[in-house]
Structure formats: structure tokens, C-alpha cells
Amino acid sequence: MKRLFLGFFIVLSVLGFSQSDTAQIVVADRKNTPQALTKPYVILISADGFRHDYAKKYNAKNILKLAENGVSAKAVIPSYPSITGPNHYTMITGLYPSHTGFVDNYFYDKKRNDLFGMSMQSKISDGSWLGGMPLWSLAEQQGLLSASLFWVASNSDAGGIRPTYYYDYHEKFTADEKINIVLNWLKLPEEKRPHFITFYFPEVDKNGHLYGSESLELQNAVQFVDDAIGKLIEKVNELQLPNVNFIFVSDHGMIDVDIESTLEIPALLQDKTRFIVNNAQTLLRISVKNESELNQVYRNLKKNKTRDYEVYLTEKFPKRLHYRTTDDRFNRIGQILLVPHAPKIFLEPNARKTPGKHGYNPFKVPEMKASFAASGPAFKKGKRIGQFRNVNIYPMVAEILGLKITEPIDGKNCTAKKVLK
Known part of the structure; x- marks a missing residue:
């Protein structure tokens, strides 16, 4: 993760976690409406820093299989700046960072005379910092339950409504524990079962930063995420739920930078x-x-x-x-x-x-571009499209779930029309 993010978790590793730090938070007294019970399921999976060419470059067989069975894109164009916090929040709101206020992983707000940091729990959980209507808020407003496992700002009340099931961010869970959390959500009684789930992996980004995009550590991280996604899909399919759709995305790519001759701040x-x-x-x-x-x-x-x-x-x-x-x-x-x-x-x-960085202009630095693959009853089969902007993910998910978009967004329906049946 980013410098501020790493510092935050170094502090936590020293202090230690209490059980409440890793506990699931459940908003009580919610249930799916009768109409929501008939809706499809969408599991939106993000692998931070998973560059657009990593799946083929490092033979991520499960992600490649997901694309083969459904749809994929040449690349996803991240919003500027091509960094984690703004782009995860852009994908979940359909708005560019400048329109959500999430303009950087950390920023100063003159009106508040205060600093926001993605890793500051008191700030990231306070929805008054951020604009836009996240997809989980939109779903909950329309009677469809949602759940999130560590998507950026999923513990926030931005948009007015948090997911029914969510966690404050931490890195204590193993991949198997994360998968079991999703499975347990999907085993809940129908009226309590989330139909929209967001899921996050940090490993590729972290190893890309620390060791570079050509490193063995990065390749192992790609395989780690790919294995977990393969297991998740296999285990979810064993539940034999109707109409489950998997969407794999990333927020940005990665490039190896010049750390021998760096620039000085004027x-x-x-x-x-x-x-x-x-x-x-x-x-x-x-x-x-x-x-x-x-x-x-x-x-x-x-x-x-x-x-x-x-x-x-x-x-x-x-x-x-x-x-x-x-x-x-x-x-x-x-x-x-x-x-x-x-x-x-x-x-x-x-x-x-x-050695590894991101944040550059994706139109000038292609290594910044991200990944997309998806499969399920809502998607065409064996369809590959060109690159598209990541703001278009929002209307795609909304269409699958039959959600009415209630506020203006920057995302367009053109990508959904290409990939959905």
C-alpha cells in the first residue's frame, strides 16, 4: 500500500489488535425486499495494483479462465491520479476523484482545516468527507442487501448508508478466511443474504511497490491472488445459487521507477x-x-x-x-x-x-492501466473489448442488479452494452 498506509499498519503491528478490530460489523434489522430476492448476485473483486498485462504475463490461469468463460478488456483506464484510494472510490461511485473529493490518498481540506488520510479510520469512516453514492448505498436504498470485505471506504457512511455487512480495514485474515466470510454471507437465509459483495486483495500492489513489477515476489503475489480467486469461484459455485456473476477488476497498474536519480522538491x-x-x-x-x-x-x-x-x-x-x-x-x-x-x-x-510506483497519467504511461474480467449469466461469453474508463463499472453493476441510478455520475453505459447480454 502507500506510504501513509504502510506507516499506519506498522503502528498497528506494534500495538496489536483487539478482537473488535477484526470483528464483522452488522447493521441490524435489515432484510431484502421481496423484489430483491429475485435479483442476481454480483461479487466484485479487486486486486490492488494488478496491471492490465499481469494475467497473461504471469499465467494467472483462474483469471484467464474467468475471461475465457465470459468477457475481458484490453485494459481499464484508471482515473487520475492512478492511485488506490481515489480509484477504488471512483469505481464504486462512478465519479472521477475530483468529483468525489477523494483527490489523493491523503489531502488537506482548507474549509475543514484538516487532513484526510485513507488509513485514518476516523476519517475514512466519516462519510461527510466524501461525495457520491456508493453502489452499496444505492443497493441498500433500494432494498437489496450488500456486504464488503475491505473495499476502500466501505466502512464509511458516504451516500448515507453503509453496507449491511462490513469490516474496518485490517490485514489479519488469510485468503481462506476471507473466502469463508463470503461463503457464510451467501449461506445466510434469503432475506438476510447479500446480493452485492465487494472483495479486496492488497498483495499484488504491496509486492509491486516493495520489489518491482518484474520481481519473483510480484509474480508470487499474482499467483497467490489468482489461486484465491479460483478457490472463491469454485466454492461459490458449489453453493448452486442462481445467477451469480463474478467481476474481477483492479484500480491501477505499476511501473519500475528510477530510485537512483530521484527529483528534489524545489x-x-x-x-x-x-x-x-x-x-x-x-x-x-x-x-x-x-x-x-x-x-x-x-x-x-x-x-x-x-x-x-x-x-x-x-x-x-x-x-x-x-x-x-x-x-x-x-x-x-x-x-x-x-x-x-x-x-x-x-x-x-x-x-x-x-522500486514500484503508480499515479502517472494512464494515457501517457500504459503501465498504469488496470485489469477487467467477468463471467456469469449476465455477461456475454468469449467477448473481448478494448480499453474503457473505470467510471463505467458503476453503471454496469447497477444494470446487472436492476438498480436505478438516482444521482448524476460520470460513468457511461457504453461498456455495459458491450459486455452484458
Whole structure:
């Protein structure tokens, strides 16, 4: 996971978990409506950092079989920036990060005068930080029960309603324990059984960061996730439930970066009385506290930049990335963006160097692109399509489950039309 995320879990490993930290949370007194009982099942599985070419490159036989029996895409185009928190939340809301307010794994909110971090339980569980209507909220509103095993923000009340069954994030469960949780959900009495389940694997991303995309550790992580997905599908199919659909996705890819010759943050930006600087290493976001200085600061940064990165006013950032000032509904992105050319990264002195990164523009760095494969009664068989934006996953799932989309989204139905029967 990301730097902030890793630090959080190092702290937890020292302090230790109490039983309540790993306990399932169940919202009482909910049940499926009679209409929901007739709906299909959707199990949406994410493998963090599972690049678009990993399945073939590392012979992930179960994921390849899922694609062969159903549909797959050449690639999924992640939203910008191509990092974990924003993209998981984008897939589950159908909105670009700039429209949900989840603009980075960590960010400063000027109006609140507070910092949000994906790994901060008090923040990620507080839905007032985030916009949009997550799919589990949409399902619950319309009488269809949902469950989530560690999808980003699934313990949040964003959208007004949490899943009926969910967990606060931790990494204590084995793959078999996770699979058994899903099986137990699907063995519940019909009125209590979730029809929409989200499921998350962190292993590929973690090993990609630590060891790189060509490493044996990364290959083993791909096989680990693939084996778990194969077992999950096998065990669920043994239940012989009607109309179960499996969707495998990832949030972004991974690239090996230059950790020998990293970029320094410009000295001008070291003045914390004038600037708030958020460094995601593949993207540097700058908020200028005194607006009257903005143009002068921009010109200075532009004049003194190297050929290894670009300097943008956020208001003039590439339009197709949906990360401009006009897109920034929560005013969290900042006014200036420094964007390194892959494989370059910005790195503070004494910061830990890890070879794998993501976050770059997926239209310029194809290694950022993600994966998609799906199979089940709702999907065509043996269908392969081109690449599509990840905001389109939301309307696809909503159509399978027969949910009415009640709020505007950025996702389009074009992908659903290509892959659904």
C-alpha cells in the first residue's frame, strides 16, 4: 500500500489488535425486499495494483479462465491520479476523484482545516468527507442487501448508508478466511443474504511497490491472488445459487521507477508558511496560501524546472484527466501541479526508496492501466473489448442488479452494452 498506509499498519503491528478490530460489523434489522430476492448476485473483486498485462504475463490461469468463460478488456483506464484510494472510490461511485473529493490518498481540506488520510479510520469512516453514492448505498436504498470485505471506504457512511455487512480495514485474515466470510454471507437465509459483495486483495500492489513489477515476489503475489480467486469461484459455485456473476477488476497498474536519480522538491516550496505541499512521488500538489502570489510562484517554478517534470496551473491541466480547477468540486487539489515524467519521482531526503510506483497519467504511461474480467449469466461469453474508463463499472453493476441510478455520475453505459447480454 502507500506510504501513509504502510506507516499506519506498522503502528498497528506494534500495538496489536483487539478482537473488535477484526470483528464483522452488522447493521441490524435489515432484510431484502421481496423484489430483491429475485435479483442476481454480483461479487466484485479487486486486486490492488494488478496491471492490465499481469494475467497473461504471469499465467494467472483462474483469471484467464474467468475471461475465457465470459468477457475481458484490453485494459481499464484508471482515473487520475492512478492511485488506490481515489480509484477504488471512483469505481464504486462512478465519479472521477475530483468529483468525489477523494483527490489523493491523503489531502488537506482548507474549509475543514484538516487532513484526510485513507488509513485514518476516523476519517475514512466519516462519510461527510466524501461525495457520491456508493453502489452499496444505492443497493441498500433500494432494498437489496450488500456486504464488503475491505473495499476502500466501505466502512464509511458516504451516500448515507453503509453496507449491511462490513469490516474496518485490517490485514489479519488469510485468503481462506476471507473466502469463508463470503461463503457464510451467501449461506445466510434469503432475506438476510447479500446480493452485492465487494472483495479486496492488497498483495499484488504491496509486492509491486516493495520489489518491482518484474520481481519473483510480484509474480508470487499474482499467483497467490489468482489461486484465491479460483478457490472463491469454485466454492461459490458449489453453493448452486442462481445467477451469480463474478467481476474481477483492479484500480491501477505499476511501473519500475528510477530510485537512483530521484527529483528534489524545489527549494522554493520548503517554506511551509507560504505553501501546503502534498507529495505522492508521482504527483506533487501545491496550495499557495496567498492567492496573490500564485502567478509569480508558477512562473518561478516553470522557469527553474528540469526536463524531468512539467509544471501546470491546475486550471490548465489536461482536460481529459478531469483534474482541473473547474473539476475540483471540493477545492482540494491545489493550484499548481508538478508532474514527473515516468520513471522519475519526487522524493524527500531520507524517504524510503521502493522500486514500484503508480499515479502517472494512464494515457501517457500504459503501465498504469488496470485489469477487467467477468463471467456469469449476465455477461456475454468469449467477448473481448478494448480499453474503457473505470467510471463505467458503476453503471454496469447497477444494470446487472436492476438498480436505478438516482444521482448524476460520470460513468457511461457504453461498456455495459458491450459486455452484458
